[in-house]
Amino acid sequence: MSAVRGPITIALLGGGTVGSEVARMLLGNASDLEARIGAPVRLTGVAVRDVAKVRPGIPADLLTADAAALASSGADIVVELMGGIEPARSLILSAMAAKSSIVTANKALLAADGATLYAAAAKNDVDLYFEAAVAGAIPLLRPLRESLAGDTVRRVLGIVNGTTNFILTKMDEQGADYAKVLAEAQALGYAEADPTADVEGFDAAAKAAILAELAFHTRVTADDVHREGMSSVTASDIEAARAMGFVIKLLAVAERVDDGVIVRVHPTMVPRTHPLASVREAFNAVFIEADAAGQMMFYGRGAGGAPTASAVLGDLVAVARNLTSGGRGPRESVYADLPVLPVGDAMTRYYINLEVADRPGVLASIAQAFAAEGVSIQVVRQDGHGDDAGLVVRTHRATDGALSRTVERLRTLDTVKSVLGVMRVEGEATP
Amino acid sequence: MSAVRGPITIALLGGGTVGSEVARMLLGNASDLEARIGAPVRLTGVAVRDVAKVRPGIPADLLTADAAALASSGADIVVELMGGIEPARSLILSAMAAKSSIVTANKALLAADGATLYAAAAKNDVDLYFEAAVAGAIPLLRPLRESLAGDTVRRVLGIVNGTTNFILTKMDEQGADYAKVLAEAQALGYAEADPTADVEGFDAAAKAAILAELAFHTRVTADDVHREGMSSVTASDIEAARAMGFVIKLLAVAERVDDGVIVRVHPTMVPRTHPLASVREAFNAVFIEADAAGQMMFYGRGAGGAPTASAVLGDLVAVARNLTSGGRGPRESVYADLPVLPVGDAMTRYYINLEVADRPGVLASIAQAFAAEGVSIQVVRQDGHGDDAGLVVRTHRATDGALSRTVERLRTLDTVKSVLGVMRVEGEATP
Numbered sequence A, B: 001m002s003a004v005r006g007p008i009t010i011a012l013l014g015g016g017t018v019g020s021e022v023a024r025m026l027l028g029n030a031s032d033l034e035a036r037i038g039a040p041v042r043l044t045g046v047a048v049r050d051v052a053k054v055r056p057g058i059p060a061d062l063l064t065a066d067a068a069a070l071a072s073s074g075a076d077i078v079v080e081l082m083g084g085i086e087p088a089r090s091l092i093l094s095a096m097a098a099k100s101s102i103v104t105a106n107k108a109l110l111a112a113d114g115a116t117l118y119a120a121a122a123k124n125d126v127d128l129y130f131e132a133a134v135a136g137a138i139p140l141l142r143p144l145r146e147s148l149a150g151d152t153v154r155r156v157l158g159i160v161n162g163t164t165n166f167i168l169t170k171m172d173e174q175g176a177d178y179a180k181v182l183a184e185a186q187a188l189g190y191a192e193a194d195p196t197a198d199v200e201g202f203d204a205a206a207k208a209a210i211l212a213e214l215a216f217h218t219r220v221t222a223d224d225v226h227r228e229g230m231s232s233v234t235a236s237d238i239e240a241a242r243a244m245g246f247v248i249k250l251l252a253v254a255e256r257v258d259d260g261v262i263v264r265v266h267p268t269m270v271p272r273t274h275p276l277a278s279v280r281e282a283f284n285a286v287f288i289e290a291d292a293a294g295q296m297m298f299y300g301r302g303a304g305g306a307p308t309a310s311a312v313l314g315d316l317v318a319v320a321r322n323l324t325s326g327g328r329g330p331r332e333s334v335y336a337d338l339p340v341l342p343v344g345d346a347m348t349r350y351y352i353n354l355e356v357a358d359r360p361g362v363l364a365s366i367a368q369a370f371a372a373e374g375v376s377i378q379v380v381r382q383d384g385h386g387d388d389a390g391l392v393v394r395t396h397r398a399t400d401g402a403l404s405r406t407v408e409r410l411r412t413l414d415t416v417k418s419v420l421g422v423m424r425v426e427g428e429a430t431p
Helices: A017-028 A030-037 A067-071 A088-097 A107-124 A141-147 A162-174 A178-187 A202-216 A235-243 A305-325 A362-372 A400-412 B017-028 B030-037 B067-071 B088-097 B107-124 B141-147 B162-174 B178-188 B202-216 B235-243 B305-325 B362-372 B400-412
Strands: A008-013 A041-047 A077-080 A101-104 A153-159 A246-257 A260-271 A283-290 A294-301 A347-356 A377-383 A390-395 A416-425 B008-013 B041-047 B077-080 B101-104 B153-159 B246-257 B260-271 B283-290 B294-301 B347-356 B377-383 B390-395 B416-425
Touching (some): A008 A017, A008 A067, A008 A088, A008 A305, A017 A030, A017 A041, A017 A305, A030 A041, A030 A305, A041 A067, A067 A088, A077 A305, A088 A101, A088 A107, A101 A305, A107 A202, A141 B141, A141 B305, A153 A202, A162 A178, A162 A246, A202 A246, A202 A260, A235 A246, A235 A347, A347 A362, A362 A377, A362 A390, A362 A400, A400 A416, B008 B017, B008 B088, B017 B030, B017 B041, B017 B305, B030 B041, B030 B305, B041 B067, B067 B077, B067 B088, B077 B305, B088 B101, B088 B107, B101 B107, B101 B305, B153 B202, B162 B178, B162 B246, B162 B283, B202 B246, B202 B260, B235 B347, B347 B362, B347 B400, B362 B377, B362 B390
Parallel strands (some): A008 A041, A077 A101, A260 A416, B008 B041, B008 B077, B077 B101
Antiparallel strands (some): A153 A246, A246 A260, A283 A294, A347 A390, B153 B246, B246 B260, B347 B416, B377 B390
16 A cells, blocks of 8 residues: 655544544644654544534634534544444444544444444554543553554453542542442542443443453453442442452453453452552553463553543554554454353352351351352351351352352341342452 | 565574563464464574574474574564674664564663664664563553654653562561562572672663653663662661651653753652552563653563563564554654753652751751752651651652752761661652
8 A cells, every 4th residue: 555645634523622632732742743753744624513612722714513524535544532323433434435544532332333343444444543442541452452462361350430440449548438429529520410321330341342352352342241330339348348458449351261251340359469459549450461471550541631632642643654654553353253251151259248147057057058059268257246247258269150149049048137248359369 | 665465474583581482472373473463474593592402392493593694584574582782783783774674672782772773773664663672571662652652751660670679579578688588589580690780770771761762752871871779778768668658669760851851760769659669579560651641550570481472472463564564663763862961950859867966956957958958858757866866857859969969968967977868759749
C-alpha cells in the first residue's frame, strides 16, 4: 500500500469533554506531533449535535452537524468519540469503507460487537485502535495486543471501574456504609445520579468483554459476562475482610481454562499484599498473568477528559505513523474461537460468613456440607458464643458450581441460622 | 516500501538463557505466531560461542560460531541477545546496513550509545525494538514510545533493579542488616557474587538513561546519570523510615525541569501509600507522570529468562507485522536536544537524622542552618534526651543543592554530634 505524503487529515466525531480535549491537544501540540509522526496533522472537522454552542479551543468553522458526511469524507483518520452503539457503528463502518483508519473510545460498541469492527478493519485494510475504551489513559490494550503477542495470556484481573473502586476505598477507610459513601461519591462527581451502570457492574462487564476478546482471540460480548454488582457489599463484609488481611474490590476476571474462556465481574476479596489491593480511590489497574512474562500490572487513571484524550492522542499518533510509513497496526481477530463457559466451571475460592447455633455438633454438620460437595476448607474462625455465634470459613480452590452448591446446602442446615456473607476470593498464591 | 511475502526470516545472535528461550518459543509457538503475524516465521541461525554445546530445543544445524556472517546475512529480523557494547554494536550496525530490522535486549549498549542506533535505524529505514532492555517483561517502552506519543511526560520514577529491591524488601520485613540480606540474596541467586553493578546503582543508571532518552527525546547516557548506590542503607534507616510511614527504595528518577532534564539513581524514602511502595521482592515497576494522562504505573518481572524472552517475542511479532504490512514502527530521535542538568538543580526533599546535644538552643541553631539555605522544614521529631538525643527532620521541597549545603552546615555545628542518615524523599503530594 502507498504511504501518505503531506498532512494527515483527521475527522472528529463528537465534541463532548473528550472530543474537545482531543481537538485542543491536536491544535495546541501540532509541532510536537509533527516531529513524532514525521508529517503534519490537519483537523478537517468536528461533528457535534449543536453547532451553535461555543467550544473553547475549537474554531467554529470546523464544527458540523452532519456526522455521516464527515465520517465518509475520506479523512486519513476518523476519531469516533460519540459513544453508544448506533449511529457510532454505522458511521465507523462507512468511514472504514471510505478507507479511513479508526480511533475510538467506544466501550459499549466494542463490547457488543467488536468482532464486526475487527473484520471490517481487516477487509478494508485500515487500522482500528481503541486504547481509550478500557481503563482510560492506562496503556493497556497496546501491551496486550503487541507486547504479549508472542506469549500466552492465562488470566486478566482488573479494577476497571473508578466509581466502584472509589466507593469501596472509602468504605474501607471510613468503615462507612455503602449508601453514605455513594452519596459522597455523587456529591464529588465520582458517581452518576443513577449509579446503576457502575455499581451493578455493567460498565466493568463491557470492559471485561473487550479485554477477554483481545486476550483470548475469541468473541466475547458483554452478555457473555457473568455479572454481580457491589451495591450489596456491607460495612461488615469489609470489616470481616480486613480482619483476615483482605480488601474487597469489584474485579473483572477473564481467564483461559482448559477448554474455553470464563469472564466474570463480581465483588472479590483480595489479599492486602496483592498489588491490586493498593489501587485506591478512582484509579484503575489491570493485572495480567502470562505463561512466559509472569505477572504484570498496569495502573493509572481510568477516566476523565484529559487522561482519555491522552489515550486517544497516543492512538492517533500510532495510526498516523503507520500511514506515513505505509504500514498497518496489529490486526485483531477471533481466530481462536474458544467457547465461553458458565461461571460454574470457574475455579475459585469462597469466603462464607455464617451465623450458627452454639451447640455441640454444629461444626461437624457444617464441615459435612463442604465435604459432600468435595470442597476443602482452608481457614475456619469461630467468633463469640451463645446466640451470637459466628463462623467464618475460607475454602481452598474448587469449582464455582461446587462452592455455590455448598452454600445452598448450608442454607438448609438447621444449625445455620443465616448466611451473612458469601464472596469469592482471588489473588492468593495457588493452590 | 514493499511488504514481505512468504516467511519472515529471523537470525539470532546469542544462545544464552534468553536466546535459547526465544529460540524454543519461536519454534514451539510457530502456528500461533503465524496467526498473529499473518506470515510464517523461520529461524535461519543462532550465533553462539560454542557450537559443540547441546542446547535443548534448538536443532544443532542452526548453530553457528560466525556471528558476523549471520548478522549481515540479510535476515528480515536480527535479534541481538549477546549483551555488552562490542561486538554487539558493530553487528547491529552491519545488520541494519543489510536492511535487517533489529530486536535487542542490550541495556549497556543502548545506555552508552542509543542515539547512534536510533540514527542508523532511521537512515536504513529499518525497525529498532528493545522492550527487553528495561524492566524485562514489563511492557513499558512500547507505552512510552507509542501510547504517550501525544502527551508530554514530566517524570519517570522507577524500581528497575530486582536485586536491590529484593534486598530492601527483606531488610524492611526482617529488620535485618544489608550484609546479612545480601548473603541471603546471593544464596538464592538474586544477587551476583560481585554485586557491585546492582547495589551501587550502575544497572539502574543504565536503565534510567534509556528511559530518559525515550521520555524526553534527548541524548542521555549512563555517564549523565547522578548515581548513588544502596549498600550504605542501614537497618536503622529503614526503621526510621517505617516509623514515619515510609519505605526505602532504590529509585531511578528522570525528570523534565524548566530548562532541561535531570536523571538520578539513589536510595529514596517513599510513602507507604504510594503505589511504588507495594512493589516487593524482585519485581520491578515504573511510575510515570504525564501532563494529560496523569499518573501511571507499570509493574512486573524485571528479569529472568522466560519474562525477558516474552518481551523479545512481543517485539519480534511487532516487527514481523510491520514487515508483512510494509510499515515501520516508531522512530526515536533525540530531536528535543535538552541539556542534562546536574543533580543540584533537582527539586526534592530530604530526610535528615541527627544525633544532637541535649541543651537549650539546639533546635534554634539547627533551624537556623536550614533557614540560611532557604530550606523549609516540614516535620521535626525529637527522640530521647540526655546523651542519646536524636532529631529527625523532613524538609519541604528545595533544590538538591540547597539541601546538601544545609547538611554541610549541620555537620559544622557544635550542637550536632553526628549526621546519622540523609536520604531524599519522593512520591509525596506536592508541594
